[in-house]
Amino acid sequence: MTKNLTLIQFFHWYYPSDGSLWNHFADETNRLSKLGITGAWLPPAYKGASGGLDVGYAPYDLYDLGEFDQKGSVRTKYGTKEEYIRAIKQAHRNGIQVYADIVFNHKAGGDEKEIIPARKVNPDNRTEFISEKYDIESYTKFTFPGRKGMYSDYVWDWHSFTGVDRDEKAQDNAIFSIQNEYGEGWEPVNDDEMGNYDYLMLNDIETRNESVREELKKWGEWYLQQTDVDGFRLDALKHINPYFMADWIAHMRSVAGRPLFVVGEYWNVAQTEVLLRYIDRTRGEIQLFDTVLHIHFHNASQAGKDYDLSGIFHGTLIEANPMMAVTFVDNHDTQPLQSLESPVDFWFKPLAYALILLRESGIPCLFYPALYGSDYKDKGPDGEDHDVHLAAVEELKLMLPLRYEKAYGVQRDYLDHYNVIGWTREGDDEHDHSGLAVLMSNGDEGFKSMEVGKKHAGKTFIDAFGYRKEKVVIDKNGWGTFLCNPGSVSVWVLR
Ligand code: CA
Numbered sequence: 001m002t003k004n005l006t007l008i009q010f011f012h013w014y015y016p017s018d019g020s021l022w023n024h025f026a027d028e029t030n031r032l033s034k035l036g037i038t039g040a041w042l043p044p045a046y047k048g049a050s051g052g053l054d055v056g057y058a059p060y061d062l063y064d065l066g067e068f069d070q071k072g073s074v075r076t077k078y079g080t081k082e083e084y085i086r087a088i089k090q091a092h093r094n095g096i097q098v099y100a101d102i103v104f105n106h107k108a109g110g111d112e113k114e115i116i117p118a119r120k121v122n123p124d125n126r127t128e129f130i131s132e133k134y135d136i137e138s139y140t141k142f143t144f145p146g147r148k149g150m151y152s153d154y155v156w157d158w159h160s161f162t163g164v165d166r167d168e169k170a171q172d173n174a175i176f177s178i179q180n181e182y183g184e185g186w187e188p189v190n191d192d193e194m195g196n197y198d199y200l201m202l203n204d205i206e207t208r209n210e211s212v213r214e215e216l217k218k219w220g221e222w223y224l225q226q227t228d229v230d231g232f233r234l235d236a237l238k239h240i241n242p243y244f245m246a247d248w249i250a251h252m253r254s255v256a257g258r259p260l261f262v263v264g265e266y267w268n269v270a271q272t273e274v275l276l277r278y279i280d281r282t283r284g285e286i287q288l289f290d291t292v293l294h295i296h297f298h299n300a301s302q303a304g305k306d307y308d309l310s311g312i313f314h315g316t317l318i319e320a321n322p323m324m325a326v327t328f329v330d331n332h333d334t335q336p337l338q339s340l341e342s343p344v345d346f347w348f349k350p351l352a353y354a355l356i357l358l359r360e361s362g363i364p365c366l367f368y369p370a371l372y373g374s375d376y377k378d379k380g381p382d383g384e385d386h387d388v389h390l391a392a393v394e395e396l397k398l399m400l401p402l403r404y405e406k407a408y409g410v411q412r413d414y415l416d417h418y419n420v421i422g423w424t425r426e427g428d429d430e431h432d433h434s435g436l437a438v439l440m441s442n443g444d445e446g447f448k449s450m451e452v453g454k455k456h457a458g459k460t461f462i463d464a465f466g467y468r469k470e471k472v473v474i475d476k477n478g479w480g481t482f483l484c485n486p487g488s489v490s491v492w493v494l495r
Pocket residue numbers: 105197198199200204205239240241
């Protein structure tokens with residue numbers, strides 16, 4: 001039986017650094033599968049510069065999945081290599097695919113300093129040099145003494161990087177373009193933000209160097225072989241040469257011997273055309289997260305009834321190229337106190353999740369705290385400590401099975417009102433009792449006449465959440481008048 005694909009990002013920024021995530025995931029795979037989850041994006045599994053505390057986005061050694069005593073710890077923030085592999089096996093037993101988080105933009109925590117020819121650039125326009133070439137000193141040599149050449153003896157040095165942000169000799173923080181044999185400046189990237197946004201942070205990887213490209217391919221093959229993952233989530237694509245990324249994915253697909261699911265993070269919340277250009281340049285090898293839809297959710301949640309819900313999909317990736325969009329409500333960067341902080345207010349989350357889970361297009365990706373909740377503390381931009389409480393979205397415990405059991409068949413849209421929008425799914429013959437009607441309002445109580453299909457004539461629909469007590473009987477033409485509460489969503493299903 002065909003099943004809707006449903007992903008979960010099984011972590012968030014503030015998940016405890018106690019090495020428990022892989023085991024926790026393994027323990028949850030049975031429950032997740034019963035909820036209809038078909039794939040899980042797990043955080044970077046390799047050793048970061050902060051060892052057992054590293055969230056994973058400052059990678060030190062891609063070959064150390066919690067196996068070697070490096071950076072003060074054998075395990076990573078999430079556990080050991082053995083636990084990671086066991087968790088993936090457990091997921092597979094429960095019919096859940098696992099996607100590995102791949103950070104190819106930069107490395108951190110170099111083992112030795114080197115003297116490097118470099119030029120400073122203007123941080124606001126990276127194509128503009130603001131110094132002549134001179135020697136700086138930086139931690140660009142990675143020898144991985146704790147691993148002792150196991151799996152790979154590749155040593156990263158300054159020829160493997162395009163830039164750094166620290167001169168140890170002059171104690172100077174700036175953006176330095178390394179003057180190596182591969183070019184005077186940065187690699188080509190997909191858009192011209194900051195002039196050229198190849199450089200994001202730390203030691204920026206140089207993919208014009210053939211030995212780097214070969215090493216990353218070799219590593220990818222090793223990773224697939226060791227872990228048996230089913231695909232990848234690619235980090236920071238805005239800052240990586242798109243032609244390299246497409247080649248790497250094509251290579252991985254050719255050696256995998258099985259289909260690989262690939263979704264990338266390209267952070268642009270305003271210009272879907274930039275995302276579409278990226279998809280073109282990577283020859284459709286990489287689906288993208290719909291960052292524009294995310295910011296619509298954020299804005300809608302802030303504006304309340306002043307947001308025009310009929311335009312919620314206007315200008316989004318899922319509208320422009322539904323086959324390539326992975327939709328999400330929040331992630332580890334947008335959650336409160338994080339770098340791209342743009343959370344969706346709690347009241348709107350059930351509406352946003354209905355918009356990604358119960359429609360026909362897009363592959364939805366849930367965020368861990370939406371299912372599990374989270375409490376954490378961190379410093380905000382104001383330098384003060386803040387306590388954050390993210391409550392679980394209770395509706396998801398019903399909405400996920402509704403996606404799995406009922407969200408099939410023809411979709412009819414009624415995205416036609418400033419405050420009250422809805423749609424129906426007719427259901428299909430493959431899934432018994434399938435079909436549903438969704439109505440949501442960001443203002444007052446809502447009602448709307450919608451068609452669910454003639455095959456439902458005479459049948460009764462009820463609100464699966466129980467927010468509305470009415471019974472809606474479908475007329476002979478297949479129409480019913482559905483209702484929802486103020487600032488709420490109701491999902492109507494066959495009684
Ligand atoms: Ca880069």
